[in-house]
Amino acid sequence: AQTVTQSQPEMSVQEAETVTLSCTYDTSESDYYLFWYKQPPSRQMILVIRQEAYKQQNATENRFSVNFQKAAKSFSLKISDSQLGDAAMYFCAYNENKLVFGAGTILRVKS
Amino acid sequence: DADVTQTPRNRITKTGKRIMLECSQTKGHDRMYWYRQDPGLGLRLIYYSFDVKDINKGEISDGYSVSRQAQAKFSLSLESAIPNQTALYFCATSAPWTSDNEQFFGPGTRLTVL
Numbered sequence: 447a448q449t450v451t452q453s454q455p456e457m458s459v460q461e462a463e464t465v466t467l468s469c470t471y472d473t474s475e476s477d478y479y480l481f482w483y484k485q486p487p488s489r490q491m492i493l494v495i496r497q498e499a500y501k502q503q504n505a506t507e508n509r510f511s512v513n514f515q516k517a518a519k520s521f522s523l524k525i526s527d528s529q530l531g532d533a534a535m536y537f538c539a540y541n542e543n544k545l546v547f548g549a550g551t552i553l554r555v556k557s
Numbered sequence: 558d559a560d561v562t563q564t565p566r567n568r569i570t571k572t573g574k575r576i577m578l579e580c581s582q583t584k585g586h587d588r589m590y591w592y593r594q595d596p597g598l599g600l601r602l603i604y605y606s607f608d609v610k611d612i613n614k615g616e617i618s619d620g621y622s623v624s625r626q627a628q629a630k631f632s633l634s635l636e637s638a639i640p641n642q643t644a645l646y647f648c649a650t651s652a653p654w655t656s657d658n659e660q661f662f663g664p665g666t667r668l669t670v671l
Contacts (some may be wrong), residue, residue, distance in 0.1 A: 452599075479656075479657040479658070481659075488664075489645060489667075490662070490664055490665070491647065491649075493659065496659065537599055537600065541657065541660075544590070544602055544605060545592075545600070545602070545660055546602075547592075547599035549597055549598055550597075
């Protein structure tokens, strides 16, 4: 079974600084998708960014980018120019018809 | 209007009661899912349905049942609620025609079992 591990229960970042959230996963498949979801206090699940395993280029969405290392099965999220609105729980997820989530990382942004 | 809705948004009930959580979607998606979220565990899949006649158990189906009444409706039932079913429950949908099977989540239902 696929597993997803987020080793950082909590992270803090100063406003305008950069932070990286870690995620590793385990799978025997070669083609799959990986996602990062954001869950603010409103508890809504919001898709932040996605990565297809076959694409070597790392995905980027505005201030959010990933470092995808397929051989190492690592999928970290980098948030640049952190803003107060980035404070949330972040979940890494592996997708092969069904989503498998990591335990989440709480991100706190200090002003 | 929200594409995926869940009712109720919050519910407090007592041990042994039967509870139904409802999910409706206007996205036209065939695939629907129920997850529960617990602190430190992330979201875990309870049941999923890829079309109206298809129901599949997920990782943690014990103590739960589901009904897919229509393409747009997928209900989760707790036949006899117990305190360790206290959690945040999410419904999600996805379309089979997308290569990445992106899932769209409802707003969640906070369930407390006393």
